[in-house]
Amino acid sequence: MVKLSIFIILLAIHQAYSESTHKNEIPKYIHVCNRNLAPEQLNECVRRSILLLKPRLSRGIPQLSLPPCHPLYLPKVSFSQEQGPINLNSTYTNIKVYGLSDFELQSVKIDLKRDFFQLKMLFPELYMTADYLIAGQLLMLPLQGKGQSYGNYTEVETTATLHCERVLGLDKQEHFIIQDLSVDFTIGNAKWKFDGDNELCTVMNKFINDNWKLIIGEMRPAIQGAMAKIIGKITGKIFELYSIDKLLPE
Ligand SMILES: *[C@@H]1O[C@H](CO)[C@@H](O)[C@H](O)[C@H]1NC(C)=O
Ligand SMILES: *[C@@H]1O[C@H](CO)[C@@H](O)[C@H](O)[C@H]1NC(C)=O
Numbered sequence: 001m002v003k004l005s006i007f008i009i010l011l012a013i014h015q016a017y018s019e020s021t022h023k024n025e026i027p028k029y030i031h032v033c034n035r036n037l038a039p040e041q042l043n044e045c046v047r048r049s050i051l052l053l054k055p056r057l058s059r060g061i062p063q064l065s066l067p068p069c070h071p072l073y074l075p076k077v078s079f080s081q082e083q084g085p086i087n088l089n090s091t092y093t094n095i096k097v098y099g100l101s102d103f104e105l106q107s108v109k110i111d112l113k114r115d116f117f118q119l120k121m122l123f124p125e126l127y128m129t130a131d132y133l134i135a136g137q138l139l140m141l142p143l144q145g146k147g148q149s150y151g152n153y154t155e156v157e158t159t160a161t162l163h164c165e166r167v168l169g170l171d172k173q174e175h176f177i178i179q180d181l182s183v184d185f186t187i188g189n190a191k192w193k194f195d196g197d198n199e200l201c202t203v204m205n206k207f208i209n210d211n212w213k214l215i216i217g218e219m220r221p222a223i224q225g226a227m228a229k230i231i232g233k234i235t236g237k238i239f240e241l242y243s244i245d246k247l248l249p250e
Pocket of ligand 2: 193
């Protein structure tokens with residue numbers, strides 16, 4: 001669960017508004033949905049408009065503050081795992097994630113009475129490269145190293161659940177702000193490769209691939225937190241830029 005402070009978001013709405021008084025019209029190629037549609041129709045309408053955007057997602061949609069997602073570039077993600085069989089600090093930098101634009105949209109659920117949104121997506125194949133820096137212990141095995149890492153993930157199913165509130169922006173329009181955001185995921189299969197300059201790498205690569213389920217299980221809260229941060233940043237930006245009237249007109 002990620003709690004975002006209302007104050008910071010109000011400040012951000014202010015900034016976004018003053019930076020982009022003319023820019024915050026929804027681009028014409030985005031198919032907006034009428035908020036008075038029956039719930040099932042609204043879900044389907046939003047699902048279809050996300051699918052229509054799919055071809056543009058790999059290049060990114062600057063007007064919506066959506067970054068290019070083929071690959072998606074992340075400067076840095078750190079994990080600190082201090083309990084259980086894994087006692088590791090790991091930092092990944094210069095991360096590139098490939099395959100995010102090839103998603104299947106399994107379901108969209110919108111409840112405007114509760115300002116609740118839920119998106120289920122399946123990524124058949126994700127490929128990730130990053131520079132890693134690892135220090136700590138995995139079971140009894142001491143680990144220390146840095147280098148390039150590669151990861152393949154198949155059948156990645158993610159569910160993002162958002163609870164929003166409505167606030168009046170400085171543009172005198174109502175905007176959504178994120179109250180709670182949680183992300184859940186399952187992975188069909190994971191395969192990793194860590195390049196490095198020492199012997200331990202061979203042992204480590206075998207160990208982590210044999211134990212990927214355990215490792216992902218242990219790191220689940222940290223991974224969910226990292227995913228929620230990315231999704232929250234992108235969604236929050238869209239909500240800052242566009243009022244509810246623009247996103248879901250009457
Ligand atoms: C991980 O980093 C924290 C500080 O961020 C440090 O206190 C801890 O000892 C480190 N753990 C390992 C296993 O290196
Ligand atoms: C990931 O998949 C690609 C393409 O199938 C393959 O070339 C690469 O060796 C795989 N990497 C790992 C770490 O499994």
